[in-house]
Amino acid sequence: MRILHYGLGYPPERTGGLVQYVTDLMIEQVKQNHEVAYLFPGRVNIFNSFTEIKKSKMRINDVTSFEIINSLPLAVFGGIKDPSKFQAKVDRATYNDLLNDFKPDVIHVHSLMGIHKEFFEVATDKKIKIIYTSHDYFGLSPNPTFYFNGRSWDEENDLNFWLNVSQGAIETKKLKLLQLPFYSNVRDIIKKFKKSSFQKEKDYKDIENEAFSLDERKSFEELIDYYQSIFKLITLFHFNSSISKTVFERNLVHPISSCKVLSISNSTILGGRKHIKLDMSKVKKITYIGQYAEFKGFTDFISLAEALKDKDITFEIYGENIDVPLPSNVINKKRFSSHEKEKVFKDTQLLIIPSRWKETFGFLGLEALDNNCPVFVNKNIGMKDLITENFIFSSSDLNIFLKNIIRHSYQEELTLTIPTFSEHTTQVVNIYK
Structure with missing residues (x-):
């Protein structure tokens, strides 16, 4: 073709x-x-x-x-x-x-x-x-x-x-x-x-x-x-x-x-069967990755950290090489390189993706899943199509959502199969046909 x-x-x-x-x-x-x-x-x-x-x-x-x-x-x-x-x-x-x-x-x-x-x-x-x-x-x-x-x-x-x-x-x-x-x-x-x-x-x-x-x-x-x-x-x-x-x-x-x-992908995605486990009683660190911007939900993540100051949880942010005013329980890790990405996901106990704009897809969430990293996403994010309702929240109730799952020592498992990029490409060519 x-x-x-x-x-x-x-x-x-x-x-x-x-x-x-x-x-x-x-x-x-x-x-x-x-x-x-x-x-x-x-x-x-x-x-x-x-x-x-x-x-x-x-x-x-x-x-x-x-x-x-x-x-x-x-x-x-x-x-x-x-x-x-x-x-x-x-x-x-x-x-x-x-x-x-x-x-x-x-x-x-x-x-x-x-x-x-x-x-x-x-x-x-x-x-x-x-x-x-x-x-x-x-x-x-x-x-x-x-x-x-x-x-x-x-x-x-x-x-x-x-x-x-x-x-x-x-x-x-x-x-x-x-x-x-x-x-x-x-x-x-x-x-x-x-x-x-x-x-x-x-x-x-x-x-x-x-x-x-x-x-x-x-x-x-x-x-x-x-x-x-x-x-x-x-x-x-x-x-x-x-x-x-x-x-x-x-x-x-x-x-x-x-x-x-059809969900999109990229060549960094290994694909295959994924089995992701989340036990909130063991989560002592919650992570945000992205621009330090309101439309990406950054301010909502900071509000969450403020609301959970009394918990034994550290919050960390990655994304921009700048200093921003933060609560005492938030650590600014700034930007990481592409070759560090796998290690960042491996060290992440729970990733929150709180985008406010209606993100058409969102590679970050797919990359997290591909690395077996537990992730909670805003209902505005397109890649939510890949996960179950238990991992989805709305912008207005992020604080309430997290407080509830922490209080109840929430446990959840997610099993899914992610296509390899070669398989995805074949799917796209089939759309052409």
Whole structure:
């Protein structure tokens, strides 16, 4: 099968679960004797705004890379400052030539960031199947997480939400810096000086629509319609969880013609039969891993530690190399490297994943299970599909939930089978078919 993926690019220029998944999936598909190509938003030409597609150097053996020069902007930080720039038109011949060159049997789209509507129109005209994986909510929302001002807006998604989220958006000119060739070389230096997740979160005052100009309102209405018209051209939605399916169904204007719910994975997952035991009478340490940010549930975890100060339990956090104010019973372990991950899970007696945003899946929980690590997850997290109700809580009752299981010396066992990544890849190819 000839498979064309569209994603955000390769590491180290791009990072995160989406990038890892696309990269791992392409490598495995090549092993399974498929012909694979990768299209991604590449460099920005500051002297010429003309959009073109060029073959890029091969990063993965036997994967042909195509780079979009002067793609649409990448709203990776959430929010959109100038809607017109995100729906700029491009000559259909740009994508027509690409598809005539590679001739894919199927196109697998992992994000709407950076890609033009014309790509989907040309593929549809050529009757090429388009599969879309729900890694985040960009396109349904200007913010990939749907989380803004302390709550998820997936049930209140209207023009006012789009207008308000724009308050915190980065100017389009600055977003283009992310695509300059030297950015990946200076990114780590920039991170040392920028505010941490903990520091940069702030509330914005909700503003009524009338406070925005008519032009602003019209341009955002057009942008909402722009993304909805792209989603209408998707042949099949691959939802990575029941949560992402629910959020998409609630926010798509057009009915979904075809879909499949299938948990995702990555090449670090060994898979196989797992037998996880939890005995709360023996738990003396509870762990949080992730950004020190409200949308990841960090503040809820700290509140939990405060509420259980009288217990003989230590709390530890991993995630960012910063100092944050913490209760006396919380230890900041900061960031760990990928080769330390297995040891961290082995030393973890109980992992809490309290995300507030409706996380479409969540590799952290899958990696914990793969390492036989007991985990309690918020009901907002997509990977909850893999576990039983006994390991799931809601944001509002985390403290009560933990106090109850501690008081009753809670014991529970979880048995499940996790597919290997090779098995997962076969499942994805079957979706294509």
